[in-house]
Amino acid sequence: MTTGQKITIEFNDRIVRQFMLAAIIWGAVGMLVGVLIATQLNFWQANFGQAWLSFGRLRPLHTNAVIFAFVGNMMFAGVYYSTQRLVKARLASDFLSNLHFWGWQLVIVAAAITLPLGLTRGKEYAELIWPLNIAVAVIWVVFGVNFFWTLARRHEKSLYVAVWFYIATIITVAMLYIVNHLSLPTSLLHSYPVFGGVQDGLVQWWYGHNAVAFFLTTPILGIMYYFLPKAAGRPVYSYRLSVIHFWSLVFLYIWAGPHHLLNTALPNWLQLLGMTFSLMLWAPSWGGMLNGLLTLRGAWDKLRTDPVIKFFAAGVTFYGMATFEGPLLAIKSVNALAHYTDWIIAHVHAGALGWNGFMAAGMFYWLVPRLWNKPLHSTALANLHFWIGLTGILLYVSAMWASGITQGLMLNATAEGGTILKYPNFLETLNAIRPLMLLRVVGGTLYLAGFVLMGWNVWRSIRGAQAVNGTMEVYVEAPVAGENLGVRGTFLNAPVAYTTLALVGSFVWMFTSGWLNILGLVATMFCVLLAIGHFQTRGTAWGEWYDRLLVNALPFTVLTFLAVAVGGMIQIIPLLTIDRRLQTEDRVARVYTPLELAGRDLYVHEGCYNCHSQMIRTLVPDVMRYGEYSRLGESIWDHPYQWGSKRTGPDLARVGLKYNHAWHYDHLENPRNISTGSNMPAYPWLKGNPTDYASLPARIRVQKMLGVPFPSWSPAMIDTLAKEQARDITKDLRAQGRYVDPDREIVALIAYLQCLGKTWEPTSAAAAKP
Amino acid sequence: MSVIPLTVFFSLLLAGLFMVLFAHEQRRRRFASTERDSLLPLADERPRLADQPGKVERDLRARSEPVQGPGSALSPPVADDEHCC
Numbered sequence: 067m068t069t070g071q072k073i074t075i076e077f078n079d080r081i082v083r084q085f086m087l088a089a090i091i092w093g094a095v096g097m098l099v100g101v102l103i104a105t106q107l108n109f110w111q112a113n114f115g116q117a118w119l120s121f122g123r124l125r126p127l128h129t130n131a132v133i134f135a136f137v138g139n140m141m142f143a144g145v146y147y148s149t150q151r152l153v154k155a156r157l158a159s160d161f162l163s164n165l166h167f168w169g170w171q172l173v174i175v176a177a178a179i180t181l182p183l184g185l186t187r188g189k190e191y192a193e194l195i196w197p198l199n200i201a202v203a204v205i206w207v208v209f210g211v212n213f214f215w216t217l218a219r220r221h222e223k224s225l226y227v228a229v230w231f232y233i234a235t236i237i238t239v240a241m242l243y244i245v246n247h248l249s250l251p252t253s254l255l256h257s258y259p260v261f262g263g264v265q266d267g268l269v270q271w272w273y274g275h276n277a278v279a280f281f282l283t284t285p286i287l288g289i290m291y292y293f294l295p296k297a298a299g300r301p302v303y304s305y306r307l308s309v310i311h312f313w314s315l316v317f318l319y320i321w322a323g324p325h326h327l328l329n330t331a332l333p334n335w336l337q338l339l340g341m342t343f344s345l346m347l348w349a350p351s352w353g354g355m356l357n358g359l360l361t362l363r364g365a366w367d368k369l370r371t372d373p374v375i376k377f378f379a380a381g382v383t384f385y386g387m388a389t390f391e392g393p394l395l396a397i398k399s400v401n402a403l404a405h406y407t408d409w410i411i412a413h414v415h416a417g418a419l420g421w422n423g424f425m426a427a428g429m430f431y432w433l434v435p436r437l438w439n440k441p442l443h444s445t446a447l448a449n450l451h452f453w454i455g456l457t458g459i460l461l462y463v464s465a466m467w468a469s470g471i472t473q474g475l476m477l478n479a480t481a482e483g484g485t486i487l488k489y490p491n492f493l494e495t496l497n498a499i500r501p502l503m504l505l506r507v508v509g510g511t512l513y514l515a516g517f518v519l520m521g522w523n524v525w526r527s528i529r530g531a532q533a534v535n536g537t538m539e540v541y542v543e544a545p546v547a548g549e550n551l552g553v554r555g556t557f558l559n560a561p562v563a564y565t566t567l568a569l570v571g572s573f574v575w576m577f578t579s580g581w582l583n584i585l586g587l588v589a590t591m592f593c594v595l596l597a598i599g600h601f602q603t604r605g606t607a608w609g610e611w612y613d614r615l616l617v618n619a620l621p622f623t624v625l626t627f628l629a630v631a632v633g634g635m636i637q638i639i640p641l642l643t644i645d646r647r648l649q650t651e652d653r654v655a656r657v658y659t660p661l662e663l664a665g666r667d668l669y670v671h672e673g674c675y676n677c678h679s680q681m682i683r684t685l686v687p688d689v690m691r692y693g694e695y696s697r698l699g700e701s702i703w704d705h706p707y708q709w710g711s712k713r714t715g716p717d718l719a720r721v722g723l724k725y726n727h728a729w730h731y732d733h734l735e736n737p738r739n740i741s742t743g744s745n746m747p748a749y750p751w752l753k754g755n756p757t758d759y760a761s762l763p764a765r766i767r768v769q770k771m772l773g774v775p776f777p778s779w780s781p782a783m784i785d786t787l788a789k790e791q792a793r794d795i796t797k798d799l800r801a802q803g804r805y806v807d808p809d810r811e812i813v814a815l816i817a818y819l820q821c822l823g824k825t826w827e828p829t830s831a832a833a834a835k836p
Numbered sequence: 837m838s839v840i841p842l843t844v845f846f847s848l849l850l851a852g853l854f855m856v857l858f859a860h861e862q863r864r865r866r867f868a869s870t871e872r873d874s875l876l877p878l879a880d881e882r883p884r885l886a887d888q889p890g891k892v893e894r895d896l897r898a899r900s901e902p903v904q905g906p907g908s909a910l911s912p913p914v915a916d917d918e919h920c921c
Contacts, residue, residue, distance in 0.1 A: 076884055152876050226876045295877045302877075305870040439883045534883035613869065 122673025
């Protein structure tokens with residue numbers, strides 16, 4: 067019953083139009099860069115000899131552009147459009163909306179300039195340099211303030227499920243982004259992450275995995291819960307299922323990060339947690355997918371004619387497929403085959419192209435007629451986009467599946483009763499997947515062509531049209547007595563109490579041994595049974611409390627934050643607070659020489675980590691191919707860690723002194739000089755560019771502040787040491803018939819590559835070994 | 837037994853039951869319900885020309901030419917507005 071004063075509100079749809087058009091433009095740019103670097107993997111010459119077009123520098127541009135520029139802008143458009151309507155309020159501040167839009171575009175432009183220049187932090191999806199990190203955080207806060215301020219001014223008291231997902235997105239991305247981007251600057255354009263080695267790896271994938279979860283998934287789920295019912299003309303299939311979907315998803319997702327580091331030197335308890343929680347994610351993910359697809363019940367006939375429904379139905383299906391595949395890949399034995407291969411590339415592109423890309427397309431086609439009050443220019447073109455895009459994804463994904471499984475099997479294959487590798491030459495495995503890598507280019511190009519068609523269709527639709535803003539009549543109602551939950555109402559209630567007790571019990575079960583372990587298991591089971599019994603008898607009270615929670619935005623946000631933060635606290639804090647010298651196993655690395663550090667920074671600068679790992683897993687084929695498994699202590703001083711996530715080329719953890727200096731010189735000049743058929747780019751500019759000796763004192767000073775035990779070198783000593791080592795290397799090179807000035811970058815990079823896996827000392831744990 | 841008093845009795849019983857349950861439902865402090873919330877995305881709205889606050893939806897309605905008839909996802913929302921108000 068509505069009794070308040072009736073008012074008409076006009077939504078701020080201008081900002082939605084701006085974000086939508088930006089998403090289309092940046093999406094095309096990001097995908098174009100993707101096609102270019104996929105081409106470079108087939109034709110190494112496709113960087114045209116330009117440093118700024120080389121694979122290692124453009125791959126971060128591709129991932130950042132697609133994630134933050136394309137999906138980011140699309141997400142902001144969807145969030146702003148739907149939130150205004152769901153809470154029946156215009157965005158709180160036009161100024162903040164505009165600041166959000168222009169600030170975000172400025173960050174994207176800055177990223178598009180700095181990444182090809184090789185200005186990077188060297189962590190995947192977290193490459194942007196520190197001033198841009200601060201800019202992103204500030205703009206995100208602007209987004210958050212604008213969003214929550216709008217919620218505070220809402221005329222619809224109850225928060226719809228889409229808004230829950232937006233809340234989770236905003237608070238979790240803020241938490242993840244800030245923690246993973248903590249850095250100490252060495253200059254205006256360079257910094258070192260505050261975490262090193264395994265700590266950096268764990269924080270990186272806590273962030274990296276949840277960038278997928280809370281940037282590419284939860285906001286798009288919110289968009290699904292709003293736009294799919296709109297397009298289908300019927301409410302969501304089960305609102306109650308969406309309650310379970312939301313809370314279980316946000317709680318479980320945050321734990322899954324360590325599945326990116328399976329079979330590595332990461333402590334086993336973290337690997338097991340990552341795998342277990344990844345498997346548990348199957349349930350909520352499929353609950354959400356089914357909820358989306360079943361919303362189309364009775365509207366399936368629209369699939370034949372309506373491209374919006376086509377895109378949404380396919381997008382949600384891809385969500386289901388990708389979230390089935392993710393937990394599968396998180397099983398340690400499957401991961402042993404798939405990790406570092408193209409199978410992972412297939413997985414992420416099923417998500418990015420199928421889920422994000424198709425949901426974006428469906429949303430854009432739905433929005434254009436409503437934001438410009440004009441029918442879409444061509445439904446036939448939109449249908450064509452769908453079929454071209456779908457064909458592109460299927461070609462891409464199936465090619466990468468076949469490629470990943472083929473190369474994984476070849477790399478792990480042994481002969482002679484398991485005593486030798488069947489394919490000892492890495493290039494053999496690369497040549498086996500070449501046709502599949504080419505097929506990926508075809509698939510990606512088709513997808514891009516479909517996307518460009520959409521851009522043209524949208525352009526023709528809005529050309530000459532006058533933009534319109536939505537208006538809605540709402541009733542201003544006075545607050546209802548007893549509406550506010552307060553602190554007591556938020557925490558002292560059956561659902562929260564049972565959840566907390568069951569979690570405490572399960573943590574005791576997970577992290578203890580002996581009788582405490584059994585006690586934890588019994589306590590968990592007891593709590594769950596008690597909760598079920600209580601819900602059966604007092605379910606109405608549970609429902610009433612939740613209904614009340616939904617009109618209390620702040621308590622809802624606090625509980626969401628606790629649900630996502632608990633996983634991070636339990637996984638991250640123990641490893642960060644323990645003295646890292648205790649996490650070395652039987653080896654501890656010595657610190658780098660000044661020249662090696664300069665070479666390492668060049669390795670990061672050129673993006674070598676995009677194709678080369680530095681982590682020999684505790685797997686027999688890895689050890690047979692690359693040498694002894696990597697110990698925690700060997701990367702203890704690495705800021706940033708460089709374990710990598712993909713082996714387009716071989717692992718480099720123990721490449722030091724495997725070849726002589728001349729080999730590396732020739733290989734960097736043109737890899738084909740040494741390895742016939744290699745697809746690695748040539749790095750001729752390394753012979754021409756001078757090494758930046760001047761910045762070394764500042765870099766070493768910052769590393770010392772971060773706890774790396776560098777000796778107390780003066781700047782002059784640092785300079786002398788670096789130049790002496792460079793002279794020694796060039797002397798060797800001269801003896802081997804290669805002539806280069808000692809102060810060139812290639813010398814520093816050779817110094818770094820030659821120390822990999824060779825500069826460690828045994829710890830007391832090694833002495834205790836039999 | 838006469839059918840009329842029986843009918844009246846049961847009718848009054850049902851009406852009384854309805855009133856008691858209705859009063860009970862009204863007394864319960866409900867802040868939301870899943871059924872109501874799930875309909876939130878389907879709320880109606882009207883377009884208004886951007887940057888021209890006085891230009892209301894009536895004009896837009898005259899200009900619109902939906903391509904797929906009422907309710908199509910690819911047509912402007914004016915067709916939906918026929919249902920409202």
